[in-house]
Amino acid sequence: MGGGIAMTFANAGIPVTLLELSNETLKRGLATIQKNYERSVSKGRLSRADMQMRMNLIKTTTSYTDLSNVDLVIEAVFENPEVKKEVFSKLDKVCKPGAILATNTSYQNIDEIAAVTSRPQDVLGLHFFSPANVMKLLEVVRAKKTADDVIATAMSLTKTIKKVPVLAKVCYGFIGNRMFQPYMRVANLLLLEGATPQQIDGAANDFGMAMGPLAVADLAGIDIGVSARRARDDSEDALAFLPSELMYEQGRYGQKTGAGFYSYDPETRERKTDSSVNNLIRQEAERRGIKQKEFSDEDIVDRLTYALVNEGANILDEGIALRPDDIDITYIYGYGFPAYKGGPMFYADQVGLGAILERMKTFQKGISAKFWQPSPLLKKLAQAGKTFSEWVGRR
DSSP, rough: OOHHHHHHHHTTTOOEEESSHHHHHHHHHHHHHHHHHHHHHHSSSSSSHHHHHHHHTTEESOGGGTTTTSSSSEEOOOOOHHHHHHHHHHHHHSSSSTTTTOOSSSSHHHHHHHHSSOOOGGGEEEOOOOOOOOEEEEEEEEEEOOOOOHHHHHHHHHHHOEEEEEEESSTTTTTHHHHHHHHHHHHHHHTTOOOHHHHHHHHHHHHHHHOOHHHHHHHOOHHHHHHHHHHHHHHHHHTTTTTHHHHHHTTOOOOOGGGGEEEEEETTEEEEEEHHHHHHHHHHHHHHTTOOOOHHHHHHHHHHHHHHHHHHHHHHHHHSOOHHHHHHHHHHHHHHHOGGGTTTHHEEEEEEEEHHHHHTTTTTTGGGGGGOOOOHHHHHHHTTTOOOGOOOOOO
């Protein structure tokens, strides 16, 4: 992630200093960056001279003091809040007054990270999406004490580095990943109740999603999702995400281990259906007394998309996102929602919020029932016969 962010700034002609703990790690990081650029050169997308110019803009260091005069720092260490706080405490000591201190966290509480510094007004989230040098979306996350000029600077910067910004407030997962949690929960519940990975992903693909949810889980790493959920200690989600837990316990972490919800060719990474996955989930469902059934593709698509819509409504109601459009942009540019359907909130308006609310009631059966509680805002708008596009903010 750090390398991808560095490439993003170098591509815009902005000098970058990469800080790592060791020279060995820096060498590996630079080698990966060069390999990515070489790939672009081989495909004719970049000249060798331009590649060298961009590589020359990326400097490396293992000393925090080399960041003493930078205007912006973006922390991209792994998702451990204590490690992030330690990094920000060090940055607070060495960075000049007025420097913007940003975290690339996907989930963590930025208010708590900012609190370890003497300058919380200069701290915010800049959540890039992987690979950072390719993906257009950038969540700009305002913490409680982030100053207006810091937000304005960050939003302006996104244009310079050719990203599409969305402003969010602090909550677990912000806009995109907070909505992705119920989306993935539904996919796992569908598996428990009788659908197969290929059926779920196939229905999502036919709807227009760039990738189905279970293929995404394999790509991102099943172990990453399991670790994040266990850190939250949510026993209800442990049951709902039981298929992911089963894959984890079998050492099936996804593409990186050659097996997840699918099996993968070690050379080509071609995805293949694995009947052992279906058998394992079916046996566990039977052991737990979960009755399986058949689902139509329409059932699957409705459950997946309405999970996004319902959580999106909660996000609007809580003021995490300012507008329905921000949610739609997040999902089109960051999660592969079909652009021609306008994003989940626009799509919901076309379906009709009343129709969605009625459809959700039919999902309130079996083990899924407790996970289909309609958003207060969804109910309010549906009962008034209004749309998300007519919503004008919190009241």
